[in-house]
Amino acid sequence: MMTSPCPTIGRMSSDLVPSPRGRTGPSIADVARVAGVSAQTVSRVSTGADNVRPETRERVLAAMDELGYSPNHAARALRNGSFGTIGLIAHRLARTGESRTVEAVVEAARAEGYTVTLVDVQSPSSDDVTAAAARLSHQSIDGLVIIRAETATPAGLVLPPRMPVVVSDSRFVGHHPAVAADQVTGTHVAVQHLLDLGHRTVHHLGGPVDSAPAEIRVDTWREHLVGAGRPVPEPVRGDWSARSGYEQGRRLAQDPDVTAVLCANDEMAAGLVRALYEAGLRVPDDISVVGFDDIPLTEFLWPPLTTVQQDFHLIGQQLMDLLLRQVRGRETLTDTRIVVPTRLVVRASTGAPRAPRA
Amino acid sequence: MMTSPCPTIGRMSSDLVPSPRGRTGPSIADVARVAGVSAQTVSRVSTGADNVRPETRERVLAAMDELGYSPNHAARALRNGSFGTIGLIAHRLARTGESRTVEAVVEAARAEGYTVTLVDVQSPSSDDVTAAAARLSHQSIDGLVIIRAETATPAGLVLPPRMPVVVSDSRFVGHHPAVAADQVTGTHVAVQHLLDLGHRTVHHLGGPVDSAPAEIRVDTWREHLVGAGRPVPEPVRGDWSARSGYEQGRRLAQDPDVTAVLCANDEMAAGLVRALYEAGLRVPDDISVVGFDDIPLTEFLWPPLTTVQQDFHLIGQQLMDLLLRQVRGRETLTDTRIVVPTRLVVRASTGAPRAPRA
């Protein structure tokens, strides 16, 4: 029906039947017909094989060009079991740290010839992440990157067998290969910085209790104060948003004991600062504020915010590197953990308390 | 070869050959063997076909579970020509508008059962976007979303034939279906707001000249001033970053004629405000500032910034909607344009000039 009723001469059949296929583009067979070679030769050209006569290659390339051919990924994937694709599961994609990490992963992936398939889960619960992984997995990706699976407990997370995985969360050490920022050191340094300035103690505006990084920061902050023999005020909690920082800031502004606040991220710090201004307090004269992350805007807030810098770009690169070592080398790196350093960037939002005491 | 030489009783052949395949998981044939049915029946179960006896379905599901089977996407894609995947090309992924739009697209895609493959191009030039599209295209995606192809000229962009596409850039109207924020109205309203407050004219801190949205804002700003018979100061330029806003702000602070500045985005506005503070100027008492985008932090800057709000989430949804109408319906919507409204959010960074004059 589609081929002419005269099957005599194969070469003659390269008449003007422009591939009766519906939506899919020209196939390798179409190119072969136009170029007057076999499909295999076309395949050799498209995979960059060496043993094709230059003249033939030329003809094939011309035919490809004419037809607008490009290889069918699905068929290739089916044929050789690899997809050239990495799955990426993230939670709140538009958040600063997330989007910068995603950008870095995508960049690193492209540099290695991989594309990235992105899934934004509704919640970082084990169930949601597990479901997302299942959806991505088995055959449609070569590996999986999970960014900040905050509440997912390592035990509850079920991943497809044999699927290379990396997680950007230190709690997964021992369960999955992980890359994480050194939040512990960052928090210690930030608290010590404030104590060094003469503050008697440091208040803490933490992230949500179901966030692992937030908990690490709270625990480290508390631990440091205890270790330094300072009073440990009750931490207050936000949800990472500037608004929550503002709301908690209004409460902290009432408390005359507060002279220094460590915030779990920069957005909350910004909201906090605004609340302090509205309450007639000045930063850092009345209250010192430290943020966390060093988002691009931090430097240009007023006052420029002292903050703990995380290198999201490096985290993304390391994630990709660790993943590809597994994908390519079949290495099993279950207990590998890469810690990316953080550092305190001192700007203008921290200073000595008005009336320094012990 | 893989079936036993005794073809008598099909059911007996479910012996213990545990799939000699290497890296790929169990296939439909493995499940069929374990369940004692044919591959087609397994297929029917996995595609949710109706005509399978409940008892048989049960047996198949149990076999799937036992083997950890899940269907091979590549084979499915190859079989029925659809991928359940949308390609997404973006430029600077971590930038506010971009990441929020990406998030919305990913969300909308998931709601429709699609996954998203992401490519972050180095530059928004036609060449780079064309290359990215080619890489994604032909067969590995069902449609393509291009976000803010800022410098790509419509004419220079070459896309695979028959590939459904949407672009979030109004300049592509007539070339490709497009979704864009109503920047023209937003800019008009912002300028008028400042004139209404009594400012003689409005300065403009624009984005880079190779950005289409930036140019639209500059042109509209100029046009409005001209229409209102006001002097048109030379616009200054930033690169969208807070730092560039800060640098230009230091220059504008020197100019006593400056009483109101419209900034092309919020980050630059934030940098500008800091520069003004450092120069001893107050906002809005000495100089009024308006931003663009309404990023989440805007409300919590000091002072809270008056800005033109863009609904990135809605843009993302509309992009997806427009794309899926093409993917599913085979509609051709080449000259469709969807304009998403913007609105001015008045906060505390704008006010009457100190010495109001006509």
Next chain:
DNA sequence: CCTCCCGATGTTGACGTCAACATCCCGGAG
């Protein structure tokens, strides 16, 4: 002038899935 060898090219089959068609079995009608 005949062989052998080697590089270029062609042919075959398999990857996993599923639509289309074929077959089988059972109960009910004639």
Next chain:
DNA sequence: CTCCGGGATGTTGACGTCAACATCGGGAGG
């Protein structure tokens, strides 16, 4: 009792690609 209909299930082939093997043709060496 046979025949028919229809639902459940099995068989076949094709999607596009590429590795493995087959073939072909010409030049070098004997």
